[in-house]
Amino acid sequence: MRRVVVTGLGIVTPLGCDIDAAWKRLLAGERGVAAPQRLGPHGPPTRAVGEIAPEVVAALRAEAAEGAGPDAARLVDPRTLFALAASRRALAHAGLEAGNHPRAGVMLGAGPGASRIEDVARCLDADGRFDAVRFAGQLKDLEQESILRAPAEQPAACVASRYGIGGPVHAVTTACSASNQALGMAWRSVRSGETDWVLAGGSDSQINPLGMVFFVLLGASAQVDDDDPASACRPFDRRRSGLVMGEGAGVVVLESLDHARARGATILAEVAGYGASLDAFRTTAPPPDGRGAEEAMRYALEDGAVSPADVAFVNAHGTGTKRNDPAEITAIKAVLGEHAATVAVSSSKGAFGHLLSAAAGVAFCCCVKAVQEDAVPPTANLEHPDRGCDVDLVPGRGRALPVRAALNNSFAFGGQNACIVVKKYTAEEDA
């Protein structure tokens, strides 16, 4: 089996689209959650979001339009736009360019796409029923962001087309664990020799009319103080009330060590192991003992032959929901045992919001920065750790900490759990 290393990072987040600048802001305790801008004037029930600012979206659109071919019309879809922007940054970071890459792949987590209620509203008959014939006659008027124009595989396909990637190109659709599963799938592909490198991670945006009521309908949305929307998401805090939706992308270049060395690439970190599990418990809640999360973490450590003693940082899924947070801490303690007392555990969802299918892609970039720079990011908005959440949750600001290995956790509605292990790259292991 080949060793797999990280050679490029690319992000689009509410804290910026430059990995170094966003990382500094995250360490400083800044937050990108705010009142909604794009849909704010219409009074959505979701009053805090981790949104990419409209001027940033415009800039990314202009950037993506350079050299756009037949995919130009698809840039309206935010997921596709963010995936292209993050991929562009990851490739540039890795020193790779567009070309003919038959042994490269793209594996991206993506949300289901946007069902647009405006499309339905245009096709009601006099009695308020959906009129299929009218719908068929108005296809040209369908919203450009509609799931019917922009299905889940579109971001990965557009990235592959733009950069000449000809190996496996797939969309992982396991919601909030999708990016980690895409990273795991990519790691396995590179490790086995199927590919030399893969653009992996995820991209998502549900800041659209139905997306803005998605978690409200499910009762999972955080209560928001309109005077302080940035504090709405409070992972591991006693006062946590739910999650705050965000949007963005996190894409990295995973590459075989041999390939990276042969082209003189800078190696940022190594991917050591990956594990996935299913809760098989309830659709919208984890088991209180966190057994599914525990199994995913345990498999990842075993897969990478990484000892719990080597883990210094856990980038927690930490959604800020009542049930997820304590279950995850229980799982972390079960996996790391006595070492859990010395491990830094933080969630970036208070700062970014929950980037859904992109969440673990951005979190993975944070893990790479943590092992590169020996620093851990904070858990924003954490003031009063909940009972049972008695580990080092890094409140306030980030801090320096030697990090040999980090775990990246992600868990989804539906019960899909995934964990990936990032560790410092050392050339000696290859000898």
Next chain:
Amino acid sequence: MALDVAVTATALRTALGDDPREVWQRVVSGATALAPIEGFDASGFGAPSAAQVWHEPEDAEDDPALRILGPHGRLFEAVSRAAHSAGGLATVPRERVGLFVGMGMVDAAVHDLAAAAQASRDATGAFSLSAFFAGGYRSVHPLWPLSMLGNVAVGQVAIDLDIRGDNLVLSADADAGLRALLEAARSVARGDCDAALAGGASGRITPATLARLALEGQLLGVAPAEGAGACALVRHESDVVGTLRILGGGSAFGPRSGQGPDAAAMSRAMIAALAEGQRSASSCRFVFHHGADDDEELAAVAAQGLAGARAVHTKRHLGHAGTAAPAIDLALAQVALRAEPGCALILASGSRGGTAALLVEVA
């Protein structure tokens, strides 16, 4: 080294039946499941034919399980139960059973959204986003969000069958369904799980289904189908006569002008499958084509020396069941190869340029 993963059971749900042997006989005899679309007025789309299997239960509106699973999930649940039981997966520790699924575009439950849209009209009768946010959205069923997530249906199957191992859900075209089979086989071969349930499902045919096909220029070339397929996989350790084995696979990307992958990408996927499976093209008795009369695919098949294999075009008879098509083809390949032992290459492609191939064998 070839994967050498055994298929211990297959299950399918198609408009030509649910028994692989009977369906294969009907395909071979030239039967077709394609018929005018029922359930809504499809005349606006040119009244295309389709292969439908979904029958809406009378209590669908009030059935929470169906609300969460959706028709796609219910179809997958049915074949999963069958393959799980027949494949003996209940005897494998639940943490060691994997679940790998290709899930097509899910049903958007337009009737729910219609009620919300109707409740969100302003004084002029026009749809108002402010009215929607002010309360119109409450006409959307609270479980609607879950039905939009294909992985939730897969998670529900995991709950039903108590499966807790390695897993993946890919979307949304046929190549994703085939890659899910390949990922399952590789997981078993690596030892990440001891056994796996793998397959795919395509949801109910709705106006949205036809709209997507029409927007992608496929409506005139493809008859959509509802259906599902699943198989049980274990590491192959004994030479039981007639056992279907997955030997290898591959996927590639290369969009052609128009729709689908180009011949070069299809060739790369086939080469990868044959290489991983350590078999030559001459060992293939059957090629299960993705397209019916796709010149690019035919050129790629010929270029790989597979022109001598018998060409099977199941979609002419069953319609195109999207992400479910590869698992359905796998079940039919097992029947075909038991009658004529050798290898079969199963091909699947997506509209955006993705393509995949899976090599299977009955020794």
